Amino acid sequence: MKIISVVGARPNFMKVAPIHRAIKKYNQGTSKQQSVALIKHLICHTGQHYDDKMSKVFFEDLELPRPDFYLGVGGGSHAEQTAKIMIEFEKVLLQEKPDLVLVVGDVNSTIACGLTAKKLHIKLAHVEAGLRSFDLEMPEEINRILTDRISDYLFVTEKSGIDNLNSEGVSDHKVFFVGNTMIDSLAYYEEKIANSEILKGMGLGAQDYVLVTFHRPSNVDDNSSLQKLVEFLNDIGKLKKVVFPVHPRTKNNIEKYKLNKFLSNSIILCDPIGYIDFQRLVRDTALVITDSGGIQEETTYLGVQCITIRNNTERPITVDIGTNQLIGTNLNKALATANKILNGKLKIGAVPEKWDGRAAERIVEILEQG
Ligand code: UD1
Secondary structure, eight states, X not given: OEEEEEEOSHHHHHHHHHHHHHHHHHHHHHTTSTTSOOXXXXXXXXXXXXXXXXXXXXXXXXXXXXXXXXXXXXXXXXXXXXXXXXXXXXXXXXHHOOSEEEEETTSHHHHHHHHHHHHTTOEEEEEEETOOOOOTTSHHHXXXXXXXXHOSEEEESSHHHHHHHHHTTOOGGGEEEOOOHHHHHHHHTHHHHHTOOHHHHHXXXXXXXXXXXXXXXXXXXXXXXXXXXXXXXXXXXXXXEEEEEOOHHHHHHHHHTTOGGGSOTTEEEEXXXXXXXXXXXXXXXXXXXXXXXXXHHHHHHHTOOEEEOSSOOSOTHHHHTSSEEEOOSOHHHHHHHHXXXXXXXXXXXXXXXXXXXXXXXXXXXXXXXX
16 A cells, blocks of 8 residues: 655644654564555655744654655745645656545645545545634635545544534544544653753743744734734733744744834744754643644643633634633733733643544554555
């Protein structure tokens, strides 16, 4: 069996790395039994994210091999980016003729490659299927719905995913509740994360700071929203130091609207941080404030307090049983909640079912059985 897995943007790498490892392990286990076929696993990087700090460092941290194909599509409008990926990925598929294409998450590379594969009658697997924010203003929601609609294997991370797919009429036999491959990475690298020197390097102690990430267009693309965010960060900075690794989209906009000068001294702005160091920052922070999807899950797994500045989440388990609090976009409310947390009013959470570091192995077992 030949599988091509697609990565494109930063949140994809930690989801595919455990699958690559699980396939390797499967091949090692079966190579002694002559009657069992090996799985040939190829990785295609679309180049949606191209900065070293958004891409290369993750290959190193997650011990991913150099991608077999690099499409180099870069940025552009959604239509441009999606179309460019499709044109380039089609060439790869025509040359390689894989049995299956595996896509993860909800980025433009996910739908672009999924659609291209399906039109060539190649089987499609979607890892992290079934998540829904029910907000079609989010490009990711469109990507999720469309990818799920055409997938043959839908690998689900939490039970809400099964319910969502059921209510959309997806046949049960395509849906597999396997757990979360992103959490596989976190579990696998626990020791390496504990040994990261990032805190020392930044002169920080555990629980000494608040970790912040913002990159959603709705929060950072518009001048007045971004200005309010800067004021909010300054307010948080009065409570504790703030560590803010800045995504290129946010950085470009902070520069464009000349907001740098308004950020107080308690805000430590830095470039995007690699996987291991970033997870060390998450592990030891007093609080995460974010608009990311994946970080809601990582904090829940680690039992770290998280405030999500969004009106919805496609990952409700992190709120239902995890440490995540969905606050909406009212920053006064977010400040009040942060204040409570930093004064000891913590949300106690639990680890969701099947977030046990074995999701990728389950996926490979299912794919291998066809
Ligand atoms: C994408 C995903 C989003 C995910 C996020 C994680 C979609 C629709 N969105 O959003 O779901 O949460 O990645 O980071 O796929 N840029 C650089 N260097 C890079 C990458 C991007 O400078 O390596 C710039 C681009 O030129 C563009 C901006 O950052 O101006 C946004 O990049 P893009 O890939 O379009 O979307 P993200 O906001 O990163």
